[in-house]
Amino acid sequence: MLAGERLAEGYHMYKDVVDDTGPLSSGTYWIIHLIFGKSLTAFRILAALVILFQVTYINSLFIRYKSFEENTYIPAAIMVVLFHLSYDFLTLSPALMGSTFILLALGQLFSQTVLQKEGSDSVLLVGVFGGIAACFHFPLVVFLPFLVVSGIIVSGFTFNQFVLALVGYILPIILCGLYYFWIDALPEFIFEYFLATRIIEVYQHVRLEDTIFLFALPVSLAFIGYFVGLWFKQITVNQQKQRQLIFIFLLFAIGSVFLTNRRTPYQWIILLPALTYFINQIFIYLTQKKVLQVFVFVFFLGVPLVGYSWYIFQNSSGRLDSYSVVYQEKHQIANGKKILVLGDDIAYYKEASLGTSYLNSKLSNRILKDFDDFADMAAVYQEFFSEKPDIIFDQEGVFAGLIERVPLLGDLYKKESPGIYLLR
Structure with missing residues (x-):
């Protein structure tokens, strides 16, 4: 979908x-x-x-x-x-x-x-x-x-x-x-x-x-x-x-x-x-x-x-939780917004839309964690700057590492709570 x-x-x-x-x-x-x-x-x-x-x-x-x-x-x-x-x-x-x-x-x-x-x-x-x-x-x-x-x-x-x-x-x-x-x-x-x-x-x-x-x-x-x-x-x-x-x-x-x-x-x-x-x-x-x-x-x-x-x-x-998309009250924060989920809990997308190209988190990590490739880092910043997802759910600490490497991303987003970043 x-x-x-x-x-x-x-x-x-x-x-x-x-x-x-x-x-x-x-x-x-x-x-x-x-x-x-x-x-x-x-x-x-x-x-x-x-x-x-x-x-x-x-x-x-x-x-x-x-x-x-x-x-x-x-x-x-x-x-x-x-x-x-x-x-x-x-x-x-x-x-x-x-x-x-x-x-x-x-x-x-x-x-x-x-x-x-x-x-x-x-x-x-x-x-x-x-x-x-x-x-x-x-x-x-x-x-x-x-x-x-x-x-x-x-x-x-x-x-x-x-x-x-x-x-x-x-x-x-x-x-x-x-x-x-x-x-x-x-x-x-x-x-x-x-x-x-x-x-x-x-x-x-x-x-x-x-x-x-x-x-x-x-x-x-x-x-x-x-x-x-x-x-x-x-x-x-x-x-x-x-x-x-x-x-x-x-x-x-x-x-x-x-x-x-x-x-x-x-x-x-x-x-x-x-x-x-x-x-x-x-x-x-x-x-x-x-x-x-x-x-x-x-x-x-x-x-x-x-x-x-x-x-x-x-x-x-409880094994079904690792397979099915379980929509809960905590996921309602994303309703009607453009978001990015960096992790496996994709239930946030149920009432939201994808804010960047990084749909598959495991495939995306090869780009988002490639800190030694300056071309990749520049492309990542450009994408976040142009699309500006409203909320980023950083379930694996990937975005936190990006902010350390690309400080300009810290000017775009503020940390609302552990693993959740809001667009300023």
Whole structure:
């Protein structure tokens, strides 16, 4: 929301907004702010539409290419339940938007696998969709080797098709780079988006143990579904290729999580198509009614129950406070003002707007703490002097260090209380 609001004011991502949100994601948030303003309801409705598209697309994909002998809507029902595993699956995150284009690329690979097309259109689209996904959410860049491996091993790409898919993949990234080169922000784009995700400190919003608890049940069911498909059903050659494709997809989806700098459940949203495929095999191939009824209850009741109980436990233990934006009475001091928060408590922005380009505090620290670079210090002073945020919330002592190094900032701001500076 803050990135979209800042861009709607006429600023540019990376050049005037220090953050690592993907260029296409930030562009989407910019359009949303232009149309709906700072509306959480709009985010939820749009997220629901994206989820509806994904659910419909994956189900139609399995029907169109006869992934299973029976054409049913069970995969759609399974994926809807999986989306309710965690509440942050239902928000319009870059991971959700990027995974949509990974699904579209997967659909083009399915067409190559099943129909053995020789046309170049679907091969090109495989790369283009993958490149667009990487421009929405950086960790999805890991699907470049997935497209290569699955395209060559499973879909049987020729060398020319491989090159065409690679060109299609690079094209969206090159176009984004060309735009930021045009506005003189290419170095910032390269560092903040492509490099910062592995350089800056990782945000540990959710512990690894909590994530394992959350995904233990659906992953176990997917594991069971995989072996059910192996033992209880003879499948066609095309279906075997699709299974191989989904299995490779699952491996790379897990790998993408290790490129994230925010440890949150929504980063795992890319696993849902593969989990849907394997869990569906339980309900399609098992014929024993009593056993099937057990799995129906375990999945359709167990998965939402796990997600809900996880949320209750996180909230009651206070762990949710490190992840959610908790708006309290103390944050009302910022209402209606332009502010800057140098720290993790960004609830001050709920009824306020961003006063400078330093949105991501950890990324901003590389500039604000670079006291040996006089050019950086001059640029920092110039930005504070031109934008003059009404209040600065210095939660990590960064601004206090700036005032010592740049005394002119002390003439602009007075210390109201520990960690709070007001514009004179």
